[in-house]
Amino acid sequence: MEKPVNxxxxxxxxxxxxxxxxxxxxxxxxxxNYSVQDTFGNNEFFWNGIGWFKEVLExxxxxxxxxxxLLFSAIILAIEIPLGIFIALNMPRRGFWASLCLVLMALPxxxxxxxxxxxxxxxxxxDIGLLGHTLAAIGIDYNYVNDPVDAWATIIVxxxxxxxxxxxxxCYAGLQSIPDxxxxxxxxxxxxxxxxxxxxxxxxxxxxxLIAVLLRFMDSFMIYTEPFxxxxxxxxxxxxxxxxxxxxxxxxxxxxxxxxxxxLIYFLVILLISWVxxxxxxxxxxxx
Amino acid sequence: MxxxxxxxxxxxxxxxxxxxxxxxxxxxxxxxxxxxxxxEITGAVxxxxxxxxxxxxxxxxxxxxxxxxxxxxxTYVVMNTVISLAVALPAAYAFSRYRFLGDRHLFFWLxxxxxxxxxxxxxxxxxxxxxxxxxxxxxxVALAHCLFNVPLAVWILEGFMSGVPREIxxxxxVDGYSFPRFFVRIFMPLIASGIGxxxxxxxxxxxxxxxxxxxxxxxNAKPIAATMTRTVSASGLxxxxxxxxxVLTIVPGALVIWFVRNYIAxxxxxxxx
Numbered sequence: 002m003e004k005p006v007n008x009x010x011x012x013x014x015x016x017x018x019x020x021x022x023x024x025x026x027x028x029x030x031x032x033x034n035y036s037v038q039d040t041f042g043n044n045e046f047f048w049n050g051i052g053w054f055k056e057v058l059e060x061x062x063x064x065x066x067x068x069x070x071l072l073f074s075a076i077i078l079a080i081e082i083p084l085g086i087f088i089a090l091n092m093p094r095r096g097f098w099a100s101l102c103l104v105l106m107a108l109p110x111x112x113x114x115x116x117x118x119x120x121x122x123x124x125x126x127x128d129i130g131l132l133g134h135t136l137a138a139i140g141i142d143y144n145y146v147n148d149p150v151d152a153w154a155t156i157i158v159x160x161x162x163x164x165x166x167x168x169x170x171x172c173y174a175g176l177q178s179i180p181d182x183x184x185x186x187x188x189x190x191x192x193x194x195x196x197x198x199x200x201x202x203x204x205x206x207x208x209x210x211l212i213a214v215l216l217r218f219m220d221s222f223m224i225y226t227e228p229f230x231x232x233x234x235x236x237x238x239x240x241x242x243x244x245x246x247x248x249x250x251x252x253x254x255x256x257x258x259x260x261x262x263x264x265l266i267y268f269l270v271i272l273l274i275s276w277v278x279x280x281x282x283x284x285x286x287x288x289x
Numbered sequence: 290m291x292x293x294x295x296x297x298x299x300x301x302x303x304x305x306x307x308x309x310x311x312x313x314x315x316x317x318x319x320x321x322x323x324x325x326x327x328x329e330i331t332g333a334v335x336x337x338x339x340x341x342x343x344x345x346x347x348x349x350x351x352x353x354x355x356x357x358x359x360x361x362x363x364t365y366v367v368m369n370t371v372i373s374l375a376v377a378l379p380a381a382y383a384f385s386r387y388r389f390l391g392d393r394h395l396f397f398w399l400x401x402x403x404x405x406x407x408x409x410x411x412x413x414x415x416x417x418x419x420x421x422x423x424x425x426x427x428x429x430v431a432l433a434h435c436l437f438n439v440p441l442a443v444w445i446l447e448g449f450m451s452g453v454p455r456e457i458x459x460x461x462x463v464d465g466y467s468f469p470r471f472f473v474r475i476f477m478p479l480i481a482s483g484i485g486x487x488x489x490x491x492x493x494x495x496x497x498x499x500x501x502x503x504x505x506x507x508x509n510a511k512p513i514a515a516t517m518t519r520t521v522s523a524s525g526l527x528x529x530x531x532x533x534x535x536v537l538t539i540v541p542g543a544l545v546i547w548f549v550r551n552y553i554a555x556x557x558x559x560x561x562x
Contacts, residue, residue, distance in 0.1 A: 005386075006388045006389065008389045010392075011389055013382055013383035016380065017377065017399070021399065021435070021436070021440070025436055087304070091300070092301070100547075100550055102309070103551075104550050105313065106308075107550070108543060111493055112539050112542065113496060113498075113499065114499055116517070119535050120315050123532070124319075131314065131334065167557050170557065173554065174558070223406035243408075244406055244500075247408045248408050251408075252415075264409040267409055268409055275397070275400055275401045278404070279397045
């Protein structure tokens, strides 16, 4: 059904436009402003052209943070997506148990991000945490404060703990839309479990799965609070991801120019991925 | 259990049990700690409190510098939810019912704000709100969180509204309803569950966010989450109180999650599931 064209609908979106312009466009313009200027303090600025962009694009520090970020996002996706599908396939389909599973699984998603960090910071400590204590008791030398590998492992397990349920819940919603008749047909054809998954469940889940992949990629790409609370970006710079590095630069060292240029590049990357996301979502909507 | 009926055996039940244990044990550990004294926490690792105490909760509920954190957080979260819904409702209606000049671009632009890294906005927000004299007020945080909550609310509401047949609108107009009266009297009750879900997700995403709320506040509007981080770095010792504060931040979400359980996927999937 085609929607009627009516340009007066603009009046309805006007409040959103004004509000988001105030909270997004004005701040972004400040960033643009800083990114092309330099200062010696005293609020005196002079034109610096693309100098900061060059500096940021050539900076080893930013490259290293970007590398860590991409590695982190890749590991997160490689674990959470298959695990989420697996969990969704094992969830009860209806009734009280299904509701209970939904609610318990959503619990980590509702915890403030710094409390997620705190939970794992405490949980992993060798002296007072169950995880750290147990690992120490069975003779594993585990210390997320000093050992980069342990720090990474802790943050990855934390993120899996925090967000796998999101993937599982989205896949579960996709599975719920499959009519029972499909399964009955598969049973008559004596399809194997793998066949049912490959030819019935996976195609039906593909839409939500794309959303899940993109959402997880975006959110892991801008992760800040959780690793900041657990490791503060350390040991050294081992867990300094893009957002942590940016905040260090902008608010810690007050390097406005480079931080602004960094922000804009970061934002352009996000914009690009958002566009892919949007295209996928709207394409899906128009097909059925 | 459903497993038996599906002919799937006990495998799924075992998988789910293991997964839920993985999710709940770290939370249990926090709850466990919140009922212990500091001496017991640092003394020996025990699976449950030997001498359960409510002292940690008493500290939080009697010390203004602690409990005001909750009041501040709740204040700006509620403000944000109200603002987000108020502006998102008409906009979502426009997107779901009409085509207009630049609608797709606008919809996409909203999405980019939901996806924008808060780290990019932390410093400009700080300067903007300082410049207009709103620094360290609840309004500043509420407005800042609109950055990602308004798009979210528009997307979720648009999803729900598109499920309502357009004939209803047309019939109402034929019956002589004006737009505002139709919207409030007829349309909003029809999408009541959608409004509830959108409100829940605005509330939640504002509640869990720390970076912006911490950057924009210092004393008067300091959120509970920021109060907690300060305590860790300053003393690093008061684990019991820290755990109790953490547990109290989980409570609001846990209380209402049952009511939105069937829409969780829709909310997290930006209304597109």
